[in-house]
Amino acid sequence: MNPNRRIGDVVLEASHISLRFGGVKALTDISLDVREHEVLAIIGPNGAGKSSMLNVINGVYHPQEGEVRYRGQVRQRMSAHLAARQGIARTFQNIALFKGMSVLDNIMTGRQHKLHASLLERALWWGRAEREELRERCRVEEIIDFLEIQHIRKTPVGRLPYGLQKRVELGRALAMEPTLLLLDEPMAGMNVEEKQDMCRFILDVNDEFGTTIVLIEHDMGVVMDISDRVVVLDYGKKIGDGAPDEVKHNPDVIAAYLGTAH
Numbered sequence: 001m002n003p004n005r006r007i008g009d010v011v012l013e014a015s016h017i018s019l020r021f022g023g024v025k026a027l028t029d030i031s032l033d034v035r036e037h038e039v040l041a042i043i044g045p046n047g048a049g050k051s052s053m054l055n056v057i058n059g060v061y062h063p064q065e066g067e068v069r070y071r072g073q074v075r076q077r078m079s080a081h082l083a084a085r086q087g088i089a090r091t092f093q094n095i096a097l098f099k100g101m102s103v104l105d106n107i108m109t110g111r112q113h114k115l116h117a118s119l120l121e122r123a124l125w126w127g128r129a130e131r132e133e134l135r136e137r138c139r140v141e142e143i144i145d146f147l148e149i150q151h152i153r154k155t156p157v158g159r160l161p162y163g164l165q166k167r168v169e170l171g172r173a174l175a176m177e178p179t180l181l182l183l184d185e186p187m188a189g190m191n192v193e194e195k196q197d198m199c200r201f202i203l204d205v206n207d208e209f210g211t212t213i214v215l216i217e218h219d220m221g222v223v224m225d226i227s228d229r230v231v232v233l234d235y236g237k238k239i240g241d242g243a244p245d246e247v248k249h250n251p252d253v254i255a256a257y258l259g260t261a262h
């Protein structure tokens with residue numbers, strides 16, 4: 001077994017999280033932890049609170065109750081920029097890429113936080129700006145090779161089929177060199193072959209880079225295949241948390257999915 005793959009200590013701990021939007025209770029008293037190097041899936045019926053939970057983990061939503069501890073520190077106010085600096089990257093349910101820009105340039109935007117040259121240096125592509133740009137492009141080319149998208153590296157993203165756009169979005173998140181990668185429905189809208197490819201890339205990222213992965217996914221086959229652990233939400237509450245096999249046989253989970261528990 002790859003030593004990077006060994007599941008380690010808790011890196012993120014969410015305790016007693018409650019989140020409301022006006023009168024809507026999106027999350028009620030949810031506690032969950034994320035362990036280093038694991039693949040954790042968050043599942044549940046539509047509107048169960050999965051994306052809200054991912055946004056709490058990411059620090060984009062601030063729950064009214066509860067706290068998030070990341071690497072031992074209680075999370076204070078967060079921004080997407082700070083999350084990136086702390087090694088947290090995410091992809092979105094609806095692809096958020098620059099459609100007119102090439103694959104390479106889109107992935108390059110994930111490297112922005114690594115650039116230190118001044119605006120003038122960058123405008124003149126001079127000295128430090130030139131060295132940085134060349135170094136970052138090399139790193140981006142490595143990601144392009146890893147994701148097997150060399151043939152479309154110059155193509156504007158808007159011209160690509162959906163499955164490849166999702167792969168580019170993963171590339172941009174990887175360009176941030178995250179230690180915690182959050183994937184919101186990475187396989188939505190994909191055909192069987194595209195799903196198989198995406199599963200392979202997710203497992204390779206986890207295996208080769210030791211990246212901890214939290215993902216939301218509706219395809220149960222995929223979830224059971226690639227996750228170390230599954231957390232199940234229903235109507236904003238946690239109703240299951242365990243190994244895929246355990247969760248699959250949990251009567252509350254079965255009832256939630258068959259719609260008989262309410």
Ligand SMILES: Nc1ncnc2c1ncn2[C@@H]1O[C@H](COP(=O)(O)OP(=O)(O)OP(=O)(O)O)[C@@H](O)[C@H]1O
Pocket residue numbers: 021024025026044045046047048049050051052053
């Ligand atoms: N920004 C928001 N403003 C108001 N209500 C919201 C907001 N975000 C989520 N909600 C509400 O919170 C609840 C949980 O939504 P959330 O998107 O987290 O669920 P989900 O499990 O991700 O759903 P889906 O599988 O359909 O994407 C829903 O009732 C939703 O309408």
